[in-house]
Amino acid sequence: MTTILDVQQLHVHFPVSSTIIRAVNGVDITIKQSETLAVIGESGSGKSILGLAILGLLPANCTANGIIQYRGDNLLTLPESELETIRGREIAWVPQNPAGAMNPLMTVGNQIGEPISLHIEKDKNKVRKKVLELLQFIKITPPEERIDSYPYSFSGGMLQRSLVAMGIAGRPEILIADEPTKGIDVMNKQAILSFFQTLHEEGITLVIITHDLLFARNIADRIAVMYCGRIIEIRRKQEFFNEPLHPYSRGLLRSLPENGLYPIPSGTEEIGDDGGCKFRSRCTCATERCREEPQLITLLEGSAVRCWLYD
Ligand code: ATP
């Protein structure tokens, strides 16, 4: 499969008072055309910041270095005017917080239609027709009655589905969705799963950031695990769920209800950088060697793990 997005040594740092938060700390990841990649990992591990870096939507108070190669350009150094033509049209984003992400003063239909009129179609009637089709696709029905509604009249699940519609309205090549199933019920989750499966069948490259391991297992071709701003394991889904390699990944899977809900022990280290493996204070396999940071070790094409156990 061809590579659509190649992230190399991405660093995103936030200087905060006397310290530096290394939100993304040397991420290397290759995303293949038309694959569905799930990015998992605990809160604060850098998943959203990685997504925002790809979109060129990083907060102003950070510094970003590295390469995000897309069609011959490094997105990190591309001028904003060029990023604007890519964002929404080629690479789209479904943000983490549906309530905060929508403009309360604009109808849902106009918000879904915005990427269409920006990138694809100027004729208002044609835009409206496309928005009606999208509302039908995300099962907000009857579309004619809902298109002129304001966000306050939508449930959390409907808002979440509307954000997916906004994301796909510009017919992007790559859709990055941040926690698309957070806080929604089983029916809405099922609906989101089925939209993504349809998009996958249409060949759209999907990057799904999620805490929901079962959702990741249902949807993904590959799983990338982040920990303290780094990718610590990336594997094909089947291999990952059958035999997770990194001790943190093993802990994650043991914490699933079907495996007995065993929690991962808490540790003492924060994101600070002492040069060693970030997981070692929580790791039952840690040895002296882990005082030195392991590199990401490639196993097969598209599979890698950052742990001395596999050196
Ligand atoms: P969650 O699962 O809770 O959404 P996440 O993996 O998406 O977590 P990020 O939002 O990417 O985590 O944040 C990574 C780190 O960067 C965290 O330590 C966070 O506190 C820090 N961070 C994010 N945004 C900012 C900001 N604007 N200023 C300072 N630090 C930030």
Ligand code: MG
């Ligand atoms: Mg996040």
